[in-house]
Amino acid sequence: MPLRDLPIRRKLILLLLLTSAVVMLLMRVSFFTYEYLTFRRETIRQLSTLGEVIAANSTAALAFDNQDDAREILAALKANRHLVAAALYDGSGKFFAGYPAARPVTAFPTVPGGAGFHFEQSHLSGFQPVTQRERRLGTLYLQLDTGVVMREWLWGSLQIALGLMAVIVGVAYLLSRALQKQVSQPILALAETARAISERKNYSVRATKLGEDEIGRLTDAFNQMLDEIQVLNRDLERRVVERTAQLEAANKELNRSRAVFESIFESLPGLFLVLKPDLTIVTASDAYLKATMTTREKMVGQNMFEVFPDNPAEPDATGSSNLRASLERVLATGTTDNMAIQKYDVRRPDGVYEERYWSPVNSPLLGVDRRVEYLIHRVEDVTDFVRQKPAQDGDPDAMRIKLEQMEAEIFQSSQKVQASNQQLRSANAELEAFSYSVSHDLRAPLRHIDGFAGLLGKSDGKQLSERGRGYLAHISDSARQMGTLIDDLLVFSRMGRSEMNLGPVDLRQLADETVQAIKRQEAAERKIKWELGALPVVHGDRPMLRQVFVNLIANAVKYSRPREEAEIEVGLFDEPEEWVIFVRDNGVGFEMQYAQKLFGVFQRLHRAEEFEGTGIGLANVRRIITRHGGRTWAESVVGSGATFYFSLPKNPGIKT
Amino acid sequence: MKSLRRIMLVEDNLNDIDLTLAALEEHHLANEIVVARDGAEALDYLYSRGKFAGREDGPPAVILLDIKMPKVSGLEVLRQMKSDPALSTLPVVMLTSSREEPDLAASYSLGANAYVVKPVDFQQFVDAVRQIGVFWAVVNEPPPRNAIK
Numbered sequence: 038m039p040l041r042d043l044p045i046r047r048k049l050i051l052l053l054l055l056t057s058a059v060v061m062l063l064m065r066v067s068f069f070t071y072e073y074l075t076f077r078r079e080t081i082r083q084l085s086t087l088g089e090v091i092a093a094n095s096t097a098a099l100a101f102d103n104q105d106d107a108r109e110i111l112a113a114l115k116a117n118r119h120l121v122a123a124a125l126y127d128g129s130g131k132f133f134a135g136y137p138a139a140r141p142v143t144a145f146p147t148v149p150g151g152a153g154f155h156f157e158q159s160h161l162s163g164f165q166p167v168t169q170r171e172r173r174l175g176t177l178y179l180q181l182d183t184g185v186v187m188r189e190w191l192w193g194s195l196q197i198a199l200g201l202m203a204v205i206v207g208v209a210y211l212l213s214r215a216l217q218k219q220v221s222q223p224i225l226a227l228a229e230t231a232r233a234i235s236e237r238k239n240y241s242v243r244a245t246k247l248g249e250d251e252i253g254r255l256t257d258a259f260n261q262m263l264d265e266i267q268v269l270n271r272d273l274e275r276r277v278v279e280r281t282a283q284l285e286a287a288n289k290e291l292n293r294s295r296a297v298f299e300s301i302f303e304s305l306p307g308l309f310l311v312l313k314p315d316l317t318i319v320t321a322s323d324a325y326l327k328a329t330m331t332t333r334e335k336m337v338g339q340n341m342f343e344v345f346p347d348n349p350a351e352p353d354a355t356g357s358s359n360l361r362a363s364l365e366r367v368l369a370t371g372t373t374d375n376m377a378i379q380k381y382d383v384r385r386p387d388g389v390y391e392e393r394y395w396s397p398v399n400s401p402l403l404g405v406d407r408r409v410e411y412l413i414h415r416v417e418d419v420t421d422f423v424r425q426k427p428a429q430d431g432d433p434d435a436m437r438i439k440l441e442q443m444e445a446e447i448f449q450s451s452q453k454v455q456a457s458n459q460q461l462r463s464a465n466a467e468l469e470a471f472s473y474s475v476s477h478d479l480r481a482p483l484r485h486i487d488g489f490a491g492l493l494g495k496s497d498g499k500q501l502s503e504r505g506r507g508y509l510a511h512i513s514d515s516a517r518q519m520g521t522l523i524d525d526l527l528v529f530s531r532m533g534r535s536e537m538n539l540g541p542v543d544l545r546q547l548a549d550e551t552v553q554a555i556k557r558q559e560a561a562e563r564k565i566k567w568e569l570g571a572l573p574v575v576h577g578d579r580p581m582l583r584q585v586f587v588n589l590i591a592n593a594v595k596y597s598r599p600r601e602e603a604e605i606e607v608g609l610f611d612e613p614e615e616w617v618i619f620v621r622d623n624g625v626g627f628e629m630q631y632a633q634k635l636f637g638v639f640q641r642l643h644r645a646e647e648f649e650g651t652g653i654g655l656a657n658v659r660r661i662i663t664r665h666g667g668r669t670w671a672e673s674v675v676g677s678g679a680t681f682y683f684s685l686p687k688n689p690g691i692k693t
Numbered sequence: 694m695k696s697l698r699r700i701m702l703v704e705d706n707l708n709d710i711d712l713t714l715a716a717l718e719e720h721h722l723a724n725e726i727v728v729a730r731d732g733a734e735a736l737d738y739l740y741s742r743g744k745f746a747g748r749e750d751g752p753p754a755v756i757l758l759d760i761k762m763p764k765v766s767g768l769e770v771l772r773q774m775k776s777d778p779a780l781s782t783l784p785v786v787m788l789t790s791s792r793e794e795p796d797l798a799a800s801y802s803l804g805a806n807a808y809v810v811k812p813v814d815f816q817q818f819v820d821a822v823r824q825i826g827v828f829w830a831v832v833n834e835p836p837p838r839n840a841i842k
Contacts, residue, residue, distance in 0.1 A: 472793070473791070473793050473795075476790065476791045476792060476793045477760070477761045477789070477790050477791045478761075478790075480790045480811075480813055481706060481708075481709065481790050481811075483813045484709075484712070484790070484811055484812070484813045484815070485708040485709070485712065487813055487814060487815045487818075488708070488712040488715075488815040488818060489708070489711075489712070490815070491816065491819075492715055492815075513814075513815070517813055517814050520812075520813030524792070527793075531794070535794070
């Protein structure tokens with residue numbers, strides 16, 4: 038296993054061991070070097086001491102030229118087994134004696150060298166002067182075999198070194214095993230946490246921080262990262278949930294609208310069949326299924342001509358081939374193809390063929406690439422028409438011409454309607470301008486007449502005769518009356534022109550308000566028994582409908598004035614199609630033969646001296662009710678009261 | 694009794710001027726009345742220009758403004774006054790024959806302070822003019838002078 042793949046724990050132990058071993062080794066090497074040098078120095082020193090001793094001992098032998106003594110002295114060197122050769126030279130440098138005795142003279146250096154010992158390969162050798170009282174007697178030669186000594190020393194040193202190493206490495210191993218935990222534990226804990234998170238995807242787990250060192254900071258950073266991941270994760274999950282919900286809602290809506298569109302298509306009042314370009318059936322409208330006496334399940338996915346074959350009893354039938362040709366034209370040109378009326382026998386479920394006449398139109402449904410994606414086959418079942426008119430219009434082409442003529446007529450009359458609408462609009466605009474001008478310009482002279490008549494009466498009234506003052510009063514009265522007429526006319530005109538603001542109107546509330554208003558004014562001194570029934574909430578223009586109640590109730594109050602106790606009732610008939618509201622009084626009434634005149638402009642059945650008024654109120658009522666799509670009428674018995682009715686449709690198609 | 698402030702009457706019809714002045718006189722409200730005969734003259738007066746150049750008696754307390762007039766209509770005068778910060782605080786009472794909704798709507802949307810329809814009945818007319826005169830020239834506190842440049 039390569040070092041980098043080792044577990045951190047082992048890596049740390051190994052690292053510590055290696056470090057201590059190397060340090061140990063380096064120390065050992067330097068120590069060894071030191072020891073080696075010391076060893077050499079010591080050896081030289083020992084040899085030179087031995088040399089001095091031997092030299093001192095051999096002065097006599099040299100001085101007396103006694104070779105045997107010299108040999109004896111040298112033989113004593115035997116005690117030192119590492120000393121391999123020794124020799125004495127006399128004062129003239131001539132070989133005197135040697136050790137071991139058996140060694141040939143030639144094996145020794147022929148002449149003595151300078152004083153001092155030197156290492157030479159595996160030997161230490163050198164010369165020692167032999168002197169006595171400053172007199173040089175000769176020279177001693179010594180040769181020590183250092184190889185063996187060195188080997189022994191080396192071996193001992195190595196043993197110590199190895200032993201020490203083993204102990205140190207062992208101790209280092211134990212120490213590092215114990216101490217590496219300080220470093221590896223937090224890392225391992227962090228790694229364990231990370232592994233747990235990646236395996237279980239649990240982002241709420243946090244690594245435990247064991248110290249403030251780099252690993253502690255790493256743990257902090259890791260936990261912070263986890264926080265962020267958790268937030269992100271939560272956000273992501275929330276968004277996934279939201280998006281899923283949106284998708285589901287959109288899907289639902291899509292399915293719903295798809296279902297709606299399908300059902301819209303299926304319930305289209307026409308006979309529709311949708312085909313793929315290979316003439317297999319995609320779907321059909323319910324009307325088509327009904328006309329062809331089949332079901333959707335039996336035809337969808339089938340080829341059109343297998344579902345609707347020609348009547349085999351009629352070998353000359355051309356329906357299928359004509360239709361096929363038409364569909365192919367649509368496919369080729371991408372445009373709608375109108376077919377002539379076809380006799381096409383429909384096969385009933387019992388297998389019997391029924392004669393039908395169809396007017397088919399085939400149109401393409403183009404895709405984005407302008408290629409025909411679907412064919413829409415629409416047919417008009419004209420069987421009844423063909424059968425009714427066989428005498429005059431046996432030829433279907435003649436019928437087509439007639440149809441075209443009718444269409445042209447309809448177009449022309451719609452043009453006429455548009456033209457008269459335009460005329461109506463400009464007439465309305467003129468009326469608007471007219472009443473604006475009436476409002477401004479017609480009232481002014483009347484005001485002046487009344488004004489100056491009043492001023493005249495004030496300044497010179499006393500000089501006028503009684504009759505003159507009467508005339509002035511008449512002038513004023515007439516001017517004021519004309520002013521009232523103009524005002525009423527303007528209101529009437531406005532009722533016909535102004536836009537209707539339609540909304541729900543509580544009629545009972547309107548009636549209550551009107552009665553309250555009238556009670557405060559005219560009816561204050563009158564004795565009136567009011568009877569207000571339940572009234573509906575209708576769809577209409579509130580101010581206009583209030584005007585209706587004001588006019589009808591005010592009329593009832595006015596024409597019941599001669600009664601000591603007036604009785605006025607507002608009530609309702611709930612008819613199937615409409616509401617009928619009535620206002621009934623026990624007043625003077627009118628003759629039924631004039632009932633129709635009542636609702637005309639300025640139509641009055643009483644003289645102004647009897648009952649004041651301009652005769653515009655009921656005309657307003659009729660105009661308002663008519664604009665609401667209702668009717669107005671009245672019933673009366675002279676002397677015992679009148680009832681005024683108006684109706685409002687429950688399902689209003691109001692003309693505005 | 695408070696002192697009377699100046700009333701300005703903008704009216705093209707002589708008869709209406711006579712009747713309005715008579716109504717004001719009847720209630721002693723007519724000691725200082727300026728009459729402009731059309732919208733252009735009214736604006737000249739208000740801006741102290743044309744034949745009113747150099748006028749130094751300040752703005753009137755109220756303007757009684759007719760709508761239908763030659764040259765510049767009452768609605769145009771109103772529009773110019775209310776769009777000019779120097780005149781927009783001056784009270785304007787529309788005094789007109791018309792009760793037509795478009796006139797009413799236009800007047801109020803342009804910022805008229807009141808809208809009075811001249812009644813045909815002279816006595817009612819006198820009453821109306823008196824009420825206007827008393828309210829605007831006596832009761833009502835006009836905008837401070839420095840609000841009108």
